[in-house]
Amino acid sequence: MKQHNETKEEKDTESTTEKPKLSLMSGIALLVGSIIGSGIFISPRGVLLGTGSYGLSILVWIVCGLICVPGCLCYAELGTMIHSSGGDYTYIKMAFGDWAGFLRVWSEICCVRPAIIAVCGITASIYLLQPIYSPCSPPHLAVLLLACFFILMLTLLNLCSTRGSVIWQNGTFYAKIFSLLLLISLGAFQLVRGHYDVFTSPFENTQTSVKKLSIALYIGLFPYSGWNYLSNAIEELKQPERNFPIAIMTSIIASTVLYALAYSAYFTALTPFNIMTADAVAVSFAENVYRPLGFIMPLFVSISALGGLNGQIFSIVRMFSVAGRDGLLPTISAYIHYENLTPVIPCIVEGILGVLYVLVGDADRLLGYLSFSTWLVCLCGAISVLVFRRTMPDVARPFNAGIAAPVIFIIAMTALTFVNVIFNPVDILVGVLILLSGLPIYWIFVLRRPKLVDKFSRSVVLYLQKALLIVPDNDKQHD
Template sequence: MGSRKEQAEPLNQPEAGAHDEEGGDKGLEKTMTLFNGVSIIVGCIIGSGIFISPTGIQAQAGSVGLSLIVWVLSGVFAAIGAYCYAELGTLIRKSGGDYAYIMEAFGPFWAFIRLWIESIVVRPCTATIVALTFALYMLKPVFPDCDPPPGSTELLAAILLILLTAINCWSVKLATKVQDFFFVAKVLALILIICTGLWHLLSGRPQYWDSFENIFENTAKDFKTASLAFYSGLFAYQGWNYLNFIVEELQNPKRNLPWAIAISCSLCTVIYTLTNIALYTSISPDEMLASPAVAVLFAEKNYGYFAICMPFFVACSTIGSANGVILTSSRLFYCGAREGQMPEVLTMVNKQTKTPIPAVLLTGLLSLFYLLLSNNIYSLINYIQVSYWLAIGGAIAALFYFRRTMPDAPRAVKVPLVFPIIFFIGCMALVFVPVIGAPKDTAIGLLIMLSGVPVYLLFIAWKGKPKFIASFTKSITLFTQKLFMVVDATKEE
C-alpha cells in the first residue's frame, strides 16, 4: 500500500491524473454514468426525509409561508455546498469526499477524525434509521390499527440491510441498477403527490387554498426556534455530497460530476418545494403537526382504496436511500484503508466483481449492530450534527487552501470565491447555534468526535508496536483474502 505522499503525487501531475481518468485494471472499475451519478445523489437525498421532515419544519417555522421558504433556502444552501464540492471533486479525483480533501490539505490527523466519526457512527446509523423507516412503512398496511409485534420491525430492517449488503458485494452494476430503479420509483411517488396538488389548485375549490390564506400567520418570532426549522430542512437534503465519495468509479468525472450535482440539487429543490405545496392543499398546518407520516395522510385523503400505494412508495424511497448509503460508505472505508488509516484488508477488492467486499461487509455489520441500539439512534444522530458540519466546513477550508497552494492547477470547475465564503460562514453558524441552544448535546457530540484521538494515537501514530500485533493483523488479512478472494486494489496482480 502506497504512502500518503505517493498517493498525493498525481494531484500535481496532469499526466498521471489523465491516466487515472482513463482507468485501468487497478482499483475500482469506472462503471457509473451521468445518470447513475444523478440517481445516487437524488437517491441519497430523497429518503425518508421528505415524508417526515414537513412536520418538523412546520412545527418550528409556525407558518406555511416560512416553511416553504425554509425548503427553498435549504435546497439553495445544499446546492452552494455541492457547487463548491464540484471544484474539489474535479481537482482531486480521489474517492473519499471531504476525507480526501482534508487529508491533502491538513494532514492525516484531522482526516482520521473525520473518517472516524463519519464511517463508524454517522453512515451506519443513517443506514439503520432508513432501514427502520422502511420496516415501519412496510408493516403499516399489515397492522393498520395496532403496533407491529415486538422485534418484527428490527427483523425486517435487518433483512433489508443484509440484502443490500449482499447486492453491493456482488456487483457495482447491480447496486447502481437497484439505485436507478428506486430512484425512478421515489420520484414517481413525489410526482404523483405534486400532480394531485396541482389538480386541486387548478380546480379553484376554496378548501384547497385554505392553507395559503394568511400564509405567514403564526410565523415563529424567536430566531432560535426558526433556525431549528432550517436544521430539519438541511436534514432532508443530506446526501448532496455523496457522489464525491465514489468519484473514482464515475466515468469522465470532470464533466459528469458537476453536471450530476447541478441536475440533482436543482431537481430535489424543485421536487421538495412543489411536494410541500401539494401537501398543504389537502393537509392543514394543524393536521400536519399531528401526523408524523404526512404522505400517508395525504394518500388517505385523496386516493381512497389506493392509499395503500403510499407506504409502498415510501418503502421504495428508503430502499434507494439505504442502498446509496451502503454503496458510498464502503468506499469511505476503502479510501481510509488506502491511506493507511484503516486495516489494510479494507482496501482490497474482488478481481471478478470489482467490489471492495470487506469494506461493504463492515458497513453492513456496523449498521446491523446499531439496530441493537435503535431506541437511541435518533439521539446519537443529533449528537454528531456539530461534528458533521465541522467536517463540511473543514472541506471548504481545504478549498481555500488549494486555491493558495495550487493556484495554477487545472480545474474543470472554478467556483467564484463568494460561494465558498457564504457556505463556510453558514457551516460555522450551524456549528455555533446548537452550542447556544443545546450545549449538552453539543458537548456529547464533540466527545464522540474526540473519541477518535486515542484510536489514532494507538493504532496509527504509534509506530513501535510489538511484533505479535503485526503478525496477528497479517494473519487476519490473509484469512480474509482467502475467504473473499480479494487482493490489494492499489497493487498490480
C-alpha cells in the same frame, strides 16, 4: 521474455482500469437519486414542529436548498481541480493531513453512515407497516425488526454482487421520482378541488423561537445531504471539467424545487397538526386524498428509502476500502472477495453498526447527530478550497467558485453549528466526542502502532483471508 511480461502487465493494467462511463445526465441522475431518499417523507414533521406554520416551514425548506448552493460551487471547484476519487475524504486529507482524513473516515464509519442507514431502514419499515396497522401506528418492535432485516439483506446484496447492488440502485431511482411526482400531482388535484385554506393564511401559528428555528434548519438540511456524492466517482465521469459543475448545480436546484412542491402538497389534504402528529406523513396524505392510494404510496416510499439505504452502504464501504489502501485503516479493509470482488470487511462492519443504531436510537435523535457530522465535513470541504488556493496556487482550476461561495457557506455552517451548540448542546457534544474519539485511535494504531499489534494483525488477517475467501485487491487484479 521480459518484453512479454511487460506486455502482459500493460494489458492487465489496462483491463482493470475503469474508463469514464458516466454522462452528464447519468451524473445528474446519480446525484438526484442520492439526495432524494427518506428525508422528504420523515423530515416534514421535525421542520414543522420547529416553525409552527406552513409559511415559515416552506421558507426553511427553500433556504436549506439555497444554503447548499455555495457548497455545491465549492465542491465543483474541488472536483474539477482534483480528479482523484474519495470525495471530501481526499480533500480533507490533502488539505489538513492524515489525521484529519482519519477523523473523517472514523466519524463516517462510526456515526454518520450507520445513522443514515438506520434512518433509511426505519423509514422503509414505518411506511411498509403503516397500511397494515392503520389507523394505529405500527408496533415499535415490528418497525425495529423489519428495519434490521432490510439492513442485513442489502448488506448481503452488497457482499454478494456489486452488479446486483447497482441494478437495485438504478431501479429505486425511478421509485424516488415517481413518489414525489405522485405527491405533487395529488396536491395539484386537491387545489383544483378547492383545498387551499392553509395557503390563504400561511404564517398562522408561526413560532419565533430561535432555538426551535435553528433545530428546524438542521433537520431541513438533512434531506439535501448527498449533493456531494458524485465527487466520490469523479474518475468515472466524462469530461469532469464541464459536466461536474453542471451536474451538481442542476441536481441541487431540481431537488429544492421537487421538495418545495411535494412539501406544499401535504397541506392540501392535511392540517399542520396532522403533519406534526403523523408517523407516516405521505401515507396519511394519500389516504385523505384517495384511500386506495394508502396502500400504494407506502410501497414506493419504502422502495425509495431502501434505495437510499443501499446507496449509503455502497458508497461508505468504498471509502472504507480506500482508507485501508492509504494505510489509515487496517489493510484488510481493502481486501476483496476472491470471486465476487466486493469489499467484505467494510460491508460486515457497516451492516453490524447500522443494526446497532436501529436498536439503540430513534429517528429524531439520529437526525440530530447526523446533521452535525455531515455538515461539519462539508464545512471542512469549503475551508479546503481556501487552503488549496494558498498551498496549490498553480494547479489548474477549470471551475473557480470565487471568494463569495466558500465564505458564505463557511459562515452559514458555522452560524448554524454555533446556534445549535447553545440550544442543543447534548447532541452536539455527543457528535464532537464521537469525532474526537478517533484521535487516540489514530495515535496508537496509525502513528505509534506497537509491533505486537502488527504481529497479531498478521495472524488475524491470515485467518480472515481463509475464512472469508478474501485477497488483496491488486492480487486479484493480476491473477
